[in-house]
Amino acid sequence: xxxxxxxxxxxxxxxxxxxxxxxxxxxxxxxxxxxxxKAQYMLTIVGFCVGLGNVWRFPYLCQSHGGGAxxxxxxxxxVLEGVPLLHLEFAIGQRLRxxxxxVWSAIHPYLTGIGIGSMCVSFLVSLYYNTIMAxxxxxxxxxxxxxxxxxxxxxxxxxxGLVSECERSSPVDYYWYRExxxxxxxxxxxxxxxxxxxxxxxxxxxxxxxxxxRGIETTGKAVYITSTLPYAVLTIFLIRGLTLKGSxxxxxxxxxxDMNELMNPTTWLDAGxxxxxxxxxxxxxxxxxxxxxxxxxxxxxxxxxxxxxxxATAVYAATVIYTIIGFRATEKFDDCISGNILTLxxxxxxxxxxxxxxxxxxxxxxxxxxxxxVIQGLNLKTCDLNSFLSEGVEGTGLAFxxxxxxxxxxxxxxxxxxxxxxxxxxxxxxxxxxxxxxxLVPLQDLGVFPxxxxxxxxxGTTCVLCCLVGLIFVQGSxxxxxxxxxxxxxxxxxxxxxxxxxVGVVYLYGIDRFNDDIEFMIGHKPNLFWQxxxxxxxxxxxxxxxxxxxxxxxxxxxxxxxxxxxxxxxxTLEEKExxxxxxxxxxxxxxxxxxxxPLTAIYKCLRNRCCKKDNEFKQDDLNTILSSVWxxxxxxxxxxxxxxx
Amino acid sequence: xxxxxxxxxxxxxxxxxxxxxxxxxxxxxxxxxxxLKTALGEDAYEWNQxxxxxxxxxxxxxxxxxxxxxTYNVDNIILCVQTSRVSFWFVVTSPDNTTMLIPKADVEKAxxxxxxxxxxxxLLSDRTLEFLGIYPxxxxxxxxxxxxxxxxxxxxxxxxxxxxxxxxxxxxxxxxRKEKGMTEDGxxxxxxxxxxxxxxxxxxxxxxxxxxxxxxFTKL
Numbered sequence: 001x002x003x004x005x006x007x008x009x010x011x012x013x014x015x016x017x018x019x020x021x022x023x024x025x026x027x028x029x030x031x032x033x034x035x036x037x038k039a040q041y042m043l044t045i046v047g048f049c050v051g052l053g054n055v056w057r058f059p060y061l062c063q064s065h066g067g068g069a070x071x072x073x074x075x076x077x078x079v080l081e082g083v084p085l086l087h088l089e090f091a092i093g094q095r096l097r098x099x100x101x102x103v104w105s106a107i108h109p110y111l112t113g114i115g116i117g118s119m120c121v122s123f124l125v126s127l128y129y130n131t132i133m134a135x136x137x138x139x140x141x142x143x144x145x146x147x148x149x150x151x152x153x154x155x156x157x158x159x160x161g162l163v164s165e166c167e168r169s170s171p172v173d174y175y176w177y178r179e180x181x182x183x184x185x186x187x188x189x190x191x192x193x194x195x196x197x198x199x200x201x202x203x204x205x206x207x208x209x210x211x212x213x214r215g216i217e218t219t220g221k222a223v224y225i226t227s228t229l230p231y232a233v234l235t236i237f238l239i240r241g242l243t244l245k246g247s248x249x250x251x252x253x254x255x256x257x258d259m260n261e262l263m264n265p266t267t268w269l270d271a272g273x274x275x276x277x278x279x280x281x282x283x284x285x286x287x288x289x290x291x292x293x294x295x296x297x298x299x300x301x302x303x304x305x306x307x308x309x310x311x312a313t314a315v316y317a318a319t320v321i322y323t324i325i326g327f328r329a330t331e332k333f334d335d336c337i338s339g340n341i342l343t344l345x346x347x348x349x350x351x352x353x354x355x356x357x358x359x360x361x362x363x364x365x366x367x368x369x370x371x372x373x374v375i376q377g378l379n380l381k382t383c384d385l386n387s388f389l390s391e392g393v394e395g396t397g398l399a400f401x402x403x404x405x406x407x408x409x410x411x412x413x414x415x416x417x418x419x420x421x422x423x424x425x426x427x428x429x430x431x432x433x434x435x436x437x438x439x440l441v442p443l444q445d446l447g448v449f450p451x452x453x454x455x456x457x458x459x460g461t462t463c464v465l466c467c468l469v470g471l472i473f474v475q476g477s478x479x480x481x482x483x484x485x486x487x488x489x490x491x492x493x494x495x496x497x498x499x500x501x502x503v504g505v506v507y508l509y510g511i512d513r514f515n516d517d518i519e520f521m522i523g524h525k526p527n528l529f530w531q532x533x534x535x536x537x538x539x540x541x542x543x544x545x546x547x548x549x550x551x552x553x554x555x556x557x558x559x560x561x562x563x564x565x566x567x568x569x570x571x572t573l574e575e576k577e578x579x580x581x582x583x584x585x586x587x588x589x590x591x592x593x594x595x596x597x598p599l600t601a602i603y604k605c606l607r608n609r610c611c612k613k614d615n616e617f618k619q620d621d622l623n624t625i626l627s628s629v630w631x632x633x634x635x636x637x638x639x640x641x642x643x644x645x
Numbered sequence: 646x647x648x649x650x651x652x653x654x655x656x657x658x659x660x661x662x663x664x665x666x667x668x669x670x671x672x673x674x675x676x677x678x679x680x681l682k683t684a685l686g687e688d689a690y691e692w693n694q695x696x697x698x699x700x701x702x703x704x705x706x707x708x709x710x711x712x713x714x715x716t717y718n719v720d721n722i723i724l725c726v727q728t729s730r731v732s733f734w735f736v737v738t739s740p741d742n743t744t745m746l747i748p749k750a751d752v753e754k755a756x757x758x759x760x761x762x763x764x765x766x767x768l769l770s771d772r773t774l775e776f777l778g779i780y781p782x783x784x785x786x787x788x789x790x791x792x793x794x795x796x797x798x799x800x801x802x803x804x805x806x807x808x809x810x811x812x813x814x815x816x817x818x819x820x821x822r823k824e825k826g827m828t829e830d831g832x833x834x835x836x837x838x839x840x841x842x843x844x845x846x847x848x849x850x851x852x853x854x855x856x857x858x859x860x861x862f863t864k865l
Contacts, residue, residue: 141794141801196794203802210808214816349728352682456816 047430191476250326
C-alpha cells in the first residue's frame with residue numbers, strides 16, 4: 001500500500017525508536033507515570049468506557065429498535081467498528097507514549113489539530129458531564145430520609161390542597177423539574193443560579209479534583225471502587241428486581257425481537273453511534289491511559305477484552321433496568337385498573353369484589369351496553385401496559401423520573417435510592433477520569449501551564465476553571481443548555497476526529513510501520529481481520545455514520561423540549577424552537593473541535609513556509625555538528641575502554 | 646279509641662316522615678361509602694344491621710361531642726338508600742324536634758371534629774370510610790429545622806476538604822523529602838540532571854534524541 005501513503009519525512013526523529021523503548025522498559029528511566037499493575041489499567045479503561053450511556057441510552061435503543069433484534073446490528077458494529085478503533089488507539093498510545101496532542105504532532109506536525117480537537121471535545125463533555133454528577137449527588141443527599149421527597153406532592157401555601165403544578169403532573173416530575181432544576185419555561189430565561197445546585201456542583205468538582213490531583217497515581221486507586229461498585233449494585237438490583245411483581249414483563253418487552261427493525265437504516269445508524277460513543281473513542285483519554293503501559297503490553301488482547309466487557313455490561317445493565325421498569329409499569333397498570341374498578345363500583349354501587357382485574361372487560365362491556373351515557377361521563381382511563389413500559393425510558397428521564405418513581409414503590413426505598421445513586425455516581429466519575437485525562441495531558445503537552453507547576457496545581461486550576469464555566473448548567477435554564485451541549489458538542493466532532501485518526505494512522509503514519517510496531521510490542525503481526533478493518537471497513541463505517549448524522553442534524557430545525565406549566569399539553573413537554581443566537585453557540589460547540597483539524601494543519605503549514613528556509617539551513621548545520629560530535633564521543637569511549645583493558 | 650288510632654297512625658307515619666327527611670341527594674344529608682374489603686382484606690367483618698346501629702351511635706356521639714349542650718340519640722340519625730357497595734345516606738334530626746334537620750354545615754363540623762374517632766371505631770381510614778363532600782384535612786408537612794440533605798452534604802464536603810488538605814500536605818512533605826535527598830547526596834545530582842534534561846525537552850518541536858544517551862556512556 002506504499003502508493004497510498006503520504007510521504008512523512010523526519011518521522012523517526014519525532015518518535016522513540018525500538019532501542020529507546022527497550023531501554024525505557026528495562027532501566028525504567030523516564031519521568032512518565034506508570035500503572036501500578038495491570039488491574040488498575042483495565043479497571044480505569046473499563047470505568048471510562050462503561051458510563052451513564054450504558055445505563056440510560058443502550059436500554060432505550062434496545063427496546064425501541066426491536067428488542068433482541070437490536071443485538072444483531074450492535075454486535076456486528078461492535079466487532080467491525082468498536083474493536084478495531086479501540087485497538088488502534090491502544091497501540092498507537094502505547095507505541096508513541098504520549099498524550100493525544102503529543103501523539104498526533106509526533107506522527108505529523110500538521111495533524112496536531114486532531115489532538116487539539118480531542119482536547120476541545122473532552123473539555124466540552126467534561127463541563128456538562130460533571131453537572132449530571134451534581135444532579136446525582138443532589139438526589140443522593142436527599143435519599144437519606146424515611147419518606148423520599150419525590151414520593152408525594154407538597155401541600156400548597158394555604159394548606160387546602162396539593163401544589164397545582166405537582167397535582168397536574170406527578171410528584172417525581174415536580175421534584176425533578178421544580179425542586180431540583182427549578183427549570184424556566186424556555187432557554188431565554190436564565191432563571192439565575194440555583195444555590196442548592198451550586199453547592200452540589202462545587203462538591204462534584206471538589207470530589208473529582210481529589211481523585212485526579214496526581215494523575216493516575218490517585219485515579220489508579222480510586223478506580224478500585226468506582227469501577228467495581230456499579231457491578232455490585234447492578235447485581236443487587238437484579239436480585240431485588242427479579243423478586244418484584246411484573247419484572248419479567250419488562251425483560252420480555254426489552255428483548256422481544258422484531259426482525260423488521262433490521263430493515264430500518266436508523267437502527268443500524270443508532271447502533272453504530274452507540275458503539276462509537278460507548279467506547280469513548282476520539283476523546284484522547286484512551287490514548288493517554290495506554291501510553292502509561294509497559295511497551296510490551298498486549299494491547300490486542302486488551303482491546304478485545306474491553307470490548308466484550310463493555311458490550312456485556314450494556315446488556316446486563318439493560319436487563320436490570322428493565323426488571324425495575326417492568327415492576328413500575330405493572331404497578332402503574334394495576335393502579336390504573338384499580339382506579340377504574342373503583343369508579344365503576346362507586347358509580348353503580350356494586351359490592352366490592354364484584355369487579356376484578358379478570359372480569360373487568362366483561363363487566364365494562366355489559367355496563368356499556370346498558371348505561372352508555374353514564375360510562376362515557378366517567379372518563380375511564382385506558383390502561384395499557386406497553387405504554388407504561390415505553391414511558392420516558394431514556395436519558396435523565398430514566399434515572400431521575402422513571403427509576404426514582406419505581407424506587408418509591410419498593411419497600412425500604414431509601415436504601416435502594418442510596419444504592420442507585422451511588423452506582424450512577426461511580427459510573428459517571430470513572431468516565432470523568434478519562435475525560436479530564438483527555439484535557440489535562442494535552443494542556444501539559446502544549447505547554448499552557450508553566451513547567452514548574454506541580455500536577456496538583458494544574459489539576460486544581462483546570463477544575464476551578466471548569467467549575468466556573470459549568471455554572472451555566474446550574475441556572476434555571478441549565479437543563480436546556482446541557483442537552484444542547486450533549487447533542488452538538490459530544491456527537492459530530494467525535495466522528496470527524498475518529499475518522500481523521502484512522503486515516504492519519506493508516507495512511508500518514510503508515511500501516512506497514514504500524515504493523516511492525518505491533519509486532520515489536522506484542523510479538524506477532526496483526527492478522528487479516530485487523531488489516532481489513534483498519535484500512536477500509538472502519539473508516540467507511542465512520543464516514544457513513546458521520547454523513548447521515550450530519551445530514552439529519554442539518555436538515556431538522558433544532559428543537560428542544562421545555563417544561564412549561566402554562567402550556568396547553570402540560571405535563572407533556574413542550575417542543576420549542578431554539579432562538580437564533582443559539583446557532584452561534586451550536587457552531588462553536590460542533591464546529592470548533594471539528595474544524596481544529598484542518599485549521600491547525602493550515603496554520604502549521606503557513607508557519608513552516610514562512611520560516612522554512614531559515615529552519616532548513618539551521619537543521620542541516622545542526623545535524624552535521626551533532627553527527628561529528630557523536631562520532632568523536634564514540635571513538636573516545638572506545639579508546640577509554642581499550643585503555644582500561 | 647281515637648287516641649289508639651292516632652297512636653297507630655304515628656307509628657306508621659313516623660317512619661314515613663323519616664323516610665321523607667332522608668332520601669337520595671337530600672339537601673342536608675351526606676352519603677357515606679365504606680370499603681371494608683379494601684381496608685381489611687381477609688379480616689373484613691360483615692356489614693349488617695348491628696353495624697348500622699353502631700354507625701348511628703357513633704354519629705350521635707359525634708354530634709354530642711360537637712354540640713355539647715344537646716343530647717343526641719340513635720333515633721336522631723336516620724339512614725336510608727343502603728346498597729350492597731356498602732353505601733348509604735344519612736340525615737341528622739334535632740333532638741328537640743324530630744322533623745327538623747340539622748343543617749349540613751353543622752353536621753360537617755361535627756364529623757370533622759370526631760373523624761379520627763369515627764374511623765377508629767370501624768377500623769377504617771379516611772380513604773375507606775368516605776363522607777362524600779367532607780374532604781379530609783391534609784396532614785401538616787413536617788418541616789425539619791435543617792433540611793436533611795444539607796446534613797449529608799455537610800458530611801461529604803467535610804470529608805472532601807479533609808482529603809484535599811491531606812493531599813496538599815502529603816505533596817508538600819514529598820517535595821521537602823526530595824529536596825533533602827538532593828542536597829545530602831551529591832551523586833544523585835547527575836541522575837537528576839539526566840532526568841532534568843529529559844524533562845526540559847520541548848515536545849512540540851523536533852529534536853535529536855540521540856543526544857540524551859550520551860551522558861550515560863560518559864558516566865564511567
